[in-house]
Amino acid sequence: MAEASIHLSYLRLRRLIGICGLALPISAVIVTGNILPSISHYFYSTANILFVGILSILGVFLISYRGYDQEEELISDNLATTIGGMAILLVVIIPGKYVWTDFPLDWNYSANCPTFYCTDEGSVFRVIHFVAAGVFFLAMSWLSIFNFTKSSNAKANKVYVICGIGIFVIILITVLVELILKLNTSEYFIFIVECLMLLLFAISWLVKGKALRNGIEK
Template sequence: MNTLVRSFLFLRRAVGVLGLALPFVVVIGKELLEGGGLLGSLSGYYYSDLRNVFVGTLCAIGVFLISYRGYGRIDDIAGNVAAVAAIGAALFPTSPTAPTPLERAIGTVHLVFAGIFFLTLAFFCLFLFTKSDDPSPSSRKAARNTVYRVCGAVMLASLALILINALFFDAATVSLHPAVWLESLAVIAFGVSWLVKGEALLADLPHERAGAVQTNPA
């Protein structure tokens, strides 16, 4: 495996690890340091002792995505859009409890960046990660495509449910903290998809690698 391919795999795995770890680290870390139960959303952990972890992780994901280069212009544009959105969501926090007009405006910007971030990542899963130059993809590639599509669907469904709940059921479900569960699910799906793309999971078997010329490792 050449150096360039190793670099691609490292970036994908790094993004996947950060995404997969984020909800566990901030939720469990906040409980250990502060207690008090779940917050209203994953973004709300900006206002906890885990603020630096939350912001730092999103910024790190953004930097890795800026450094990431895919197999075509669309891949690069999507990576840059997701990177800017991740950093924007980190730098413009969600609205706190009883926000001022300025904090409410900043919170709206956060929601826009967060929405763009997840929509772009779902686009990666559904349309970019599933591509292949091999007319006869391996069994592992077929399995990876299934994972990508499931992860993309989970992200889109999570966003839709968050919106539906906020519009129609927020007061009735506030004690259940649906947003933090759904946001965490979307972030975990994002992390899993990038770990698979980085071949940390479901990598091709040795005989499949030997039998195929992989100009586009996926």
């Protein structure tokens, strides 16, 4: 009975982690009524409480998630989620750069910081924020490809691999386009790739939590 209760608790936790991934971009856009250049921009918007709250909850959930510790694994569930959780909390603690010209004109933003803390254009903290976000997605990609696929469900394993590889490929494309080639992309390019990665992240965790029980996880 106790074992069954623990199993159900893990399923709920996995679902909640997946829901957090979906909730952030959707709720931020609804609350502000605007799509910004990146999800990190919402830290400086009226959706600040959602950005901080949802990512903080996600970070705590990931750190709390133990999963399976198997000696033969290079990186265990527990290590991967702890790294991911700590990275996403760092994203919250150290926000992205504040560029007031990126915000809609009707918000009447100025060069004055609208929140208790801002990261300027040339700050080293901007790099830390960016790297922390990358570490989070890389950890979730690894988890989906190598840890979640320990499942005996072949259909679910295919979904995990697709989601994990998808996240990794998007990271590579983003680094290539933004940092190496420095191509002129849409002002919403980062927002789009972040949403795609969060979607893949959410699908992977929702499947693991058997939220799609009637479709994949039977």
